[in-house]
Amino acid sequence: MNRKGRLSLSLARFPAAVLVLVALLLAASSANAQDERKLTMREAIALALQNNRDLALARVQYNVALNEVGVDRAAFRPNLYTGSGAAFTYGFPSLNGSPPAVFQMNYNQAVFDPLLKSQQHAAEEHAKTMKLEIDRTRDDVIVRSASSYLELAKVRHSFELLRSEQASAEKVLEVTRERVQANQELPIEVTRSELTAARVQERIIKLEGRDEALTQQIRNLTGIPDTQSVEVSTEEPSFSTDLQASELGNLAIQSDRGVQEAENDRAARQELLRGAKLSVWPTLSFVAQYSVLAPFNDYRKYYSNQYQANNFQGGVQITVPLFSAKTRANIALAKTQLQASELSLGNKRQEVRLDVQQKARKVRELDATREVARLDLKLAQQTVELTQARFDQGRATLRDIEQVRLDENDKWVLFLDADFARQQSQLTLLQATGQLAKVFQ
Numbered sequence: 001m002n003r004k005g006r007l008s009l010s011l012a013r014f015p016a017a018v019l020v021l022v023a024l025l026l027a028a029s030s031a032n033a034q035d036e037r038k039l040t041m042r043e044a045i046a047l048a049l050q051n052n053r054d055l056a057l058a059r060v061q062y063n064v065a066l067n068e069v070g071v072d073r074a075a076f077r078p079n080l081y082t083g084s085g086a087a088f089t090y091g092f093p094s095l096n097g098s099p100p101a102v103f104q105m106n107y108n109q110a111v112f113d114p115l116l117k118s119q120q121h122a123a124e125e126h127a128k129t130m131k132l133e134i135d136r137t138r139d140d141v142i143v144r145s146a147s148s149y150l151e152l153a154k155v156r157h158s159f160e161l162l163r164s165e166q167a168s169a170e171k172v173l174e175v176t177r178e179r180v181q182a183n184q185e186l187p188i189e190v191t192r193s194e195l196t197a198a199r200v201q202e203r204i205i206k207l208e209g210r211d212e213a214l215t216q217q218i219r220n221l222t223g224i225p226d227t228q229s230v231e232v233s234t235e236e237p238s239f240s241t242d243l244q245a246s247e248l249g250n251l252a253i254q255s256d257r258g259v260q261e262a263e264n265d266r267a268a269r270q271e272l273l274r275g276a277k278l279s280v281w282p283t284l285s286f287v288a289q290y291s292v293l294a295p296f297n298d299y300r301k302y303y304s305n306q307y308q309a310n311n312f313q314g315g316v317q318i319t320v321p322l323f324s325a326k327t328r329a330n331i332a333l334a335k336t337q338l339q340a341s342e343l344s345l346g347n348k349r350q351e352v353r354l355d356v357q358q359k360a361r362k363v364r365e366l367d368a369t370r371e372v373a374r375l376d377l378k379l380a381q382q383t384v385e386l387t388q389a390r391f392d393q394g395r396a397t398l399r400d401i402e403q404v405r406l407d408e409n410d411k412w413v414l415f416l417d418a419d420f421a422r423q424q425s426q427l428t429l430l431q432a433t434g435q436l437a438k439v440f441q
Contacts, residue, residue, distance in 0.1 A: 012172055022293070038231045039224075041149045045440055047222035048145040049138065058130070058137040065127035072120035075113070081106045091295040099299070101291035107314075112284040113328075118275020119246055125268035129261045136257040139431050145221050147424055152214040153232045154420045157208045158413045162200060165268040165409035167196040168402040196406070229429035239439065248433055252356035255434025262345040269341045273334035279327050287312035352432075359429045366422040373411070373418040380411040 017073060051053065087100035120121045173193040179185040215230050241248075253259055290312045293299055298308040321327060374423060390396035430436045 015142045019252070025177050027372040036190065038233045039149075039218075039222075039235060041146060041237065042440065043230075044149050044218060045142055045145045047224070048141050051223035052137075052221070055134070055137045055141055058134045062127065062130040062134055065123070065130040069120065069123045069127050072116070072403070075110045075116050076108065076120075077325070078109050086294070087297065093297040096216040099291070100297050101293045101294060103292040105290045107286070108317075109286045110283070112282075113285060114275045114278030114281065114283075116275075118192045118273075118278075119273045120269035121275075125264040129264045132260050132264075133258045139436050141221070142436055143427050143431055145218075146427055146440075148214055148217050148221065149232055150237075150420055150423050152211065152218065153234050154229075154416045155207055155211050155214060157234055158416055159211065160205065161409045161412045161416075162204050162207065165203065165406055166200045168405045168409070169193070169200050171402045172195055172399055172406070175397070175402070179399075192357055225409055238425070239423060239430055241426075241429070241433075241435070248356050248360050248429075249353045251433040251435070252352050255350045256348075259345070259352055262273045264340070266341040266345055269334065269338040273331070273338050276327065276330040276334045279330070280321060280324075282318050282320045285317045285319075286315075286316045288312070306382070356429070356432050357431055359425065363422070363425045363429055366418070366425050370415070370418040370422045373415040377408070377411040377415045380408040384408050 082103075084103045085100075086102060089100065093099050114241060173190070173196075176189050176193045177187055180187055180190055218224065218230055219226065265287040290310075293309055295306070295307070295309075384401070384404045387396050387401050391398070391401045429437070430439060
């Protein structure tokens with residue numbers, strides 16, 4: 001009876017165990033399917049922008065620059081200080097030019113101070129420059145992510161082609177050995193076929209290493225864990241532009257971060273020169289002071305009946321510079337710094353215009369190279385079709401058709417290299433003209 005009870009209990013538990021096992025298998029398969037999901041280029045760029053440390057550092061540095069502006073602006077806002085202390089007095093009560101107090105509160109606020117105001121404006125221009133650093137870093141991340149993604153797609157496509165090429169090379173080697181054994185070929189042909197197969201194997205090994213490096217680079221950029229595979233799609237993004245060379249030059253000058261930084265630097269130098277020139281005028285500040293004086297500092301002895309514990313003063317402080325050698329030196333320094341900044345800006349504009357012209361010329365050259373590679377590939381494909389037709393008619397050997405397939409795969413790899421080089425050049429041109437963010441919005 002016990003044996004029957006145990007048997008029925010086991011049979012009752014069996015369907016539940018099967019259901020649990022099936023659920024676990026389904027969950028594992030769905031997790032694997034999720035891990036093997038292809039990553040699009042836009043997703044890779046979005047993840048890289050979220051996880052990039054350089055971009056986060058640029059944002060922090062921009063906040064630092066904004067806080068520095070706030071520090072310079074604080075001089076024109078109310079500033080209230082208080083403190084307490086005690087001092088021993090022997091003779092007339094005076095400490096650092098003011099009477100010692102057990103409690104003191106000071107208030108000051110600059111109203112008109114051209115030199116301080118110019119320093120504030122210069123700090124604001126510096127903050128604009130740090131904002132441009134964020135944009136530059138973002139564009140660099142986009143270019144690096146897109147280039148790594150496109151190269152990985154190219155490497156994996158080339159890897160598939162080389163695997164096919166390796167199979168063709170082995171077939172050619174096998175046929176060549178048979179023909180040598182039949183005294184239809186010289187032994188040197190075997191060596192030539194072995195060399196071809198070894199070269200294919202060498203390229204495969206190099207591509208495997210490049211695949212690992214690019215995969216790790218994408219993981220570092222996007223934050224994808226090592227447990228998740230990186231699958232890319234062989235998409236054909238379009239980065240071409242129809243703008244003329246003059247339009248490209250104007251766009252590059254308007255959007256180049258270096259030119260904008262040079263313009264901000266010139267504006268900052270102009271503000272400093274203006275502040276230095278205006279510093280020959282008087283400065284105006286609001287000041288006030290409240291102090292509590294103690295009798296043990298001999299105030300009654302020197303002020304007789306005029307002593308009182310609570311004292312308050314308030315008003316306007318005007319400082320008139322009669323003669324200041326430092327002011328003249330500051331003006332001379334600001335003038336030379338402004339001249340240097342203007343020359344630097346002019347040189348930067350010329351460099352940017354020349355650089356964008358070279359980039360546009362490079363794109364046209366690589367377009368032509370890609371077209372040659374495409375036609376070369378098309379010719380190789382047509383040759384394969386003709387050789388296949390001859391093989392079907394018995395007018396070509398297996399070695400002949402495998403040899404043309406080897407040539408077709410080589411042309412495919414060369415076309416992929418030319419296409420990737422053109423895409424890289426187009427990306428750098430888009431970055432130079434400030435159109436990169438629009439493409440990946």
